[in-house]
Amino acid sequence: MTIVLRKIKIIFGIALCVIGLASTLVPIVPGVPIVLAGLALMGSDHPLMRNLKERLRRWRDSRKYSRP
Numbered sequence: 001m002t003i004v005l006r007k008i009k010i011i012f013g014i015a016l017c018v019i020g021l022a023s024t025l026v027p028i029v030p031g032v033p034i035v036l037a038g039l040a041l042m043g044s045d046h047p048l049m050r051n052l053k054e055r056l057r058r059w060r061d062s063r064k065y066s067r068p
Contacts, residue, residue: 006045013042 016038024031042049 010042010046013038013040013046016041 017035018038020031020034020036020038022031023029023034039049044050044053
C-alpha cells in the first residue's frame with residue numbers, strides 16, 4: 001500500500017474515532033460502533049494500534065498457557 005493511501009486511511013480512522021467519541025454524548029447516535037469502525041480502519045497502520053495489537057496478543061498467549 002502506498003504511503004499516501006496509508007496516511008489517508010489513518011486520518012479517516014482517527015476522524016471516525018473522534019466522531020464516535022463525540023457522538024457518545026448524543027443519545028440518538030450510537031458512538032461505540034463508529035469508534036470500532038475507526039479502530040478497524042486504522043488496523044495496524046497506526047503505531048498506537050500496532051502497540052495495542054501486540055499487547056493483546058501477549059495477553060492472549062499468557063492466558064492460553066495459564067488455564068488448567
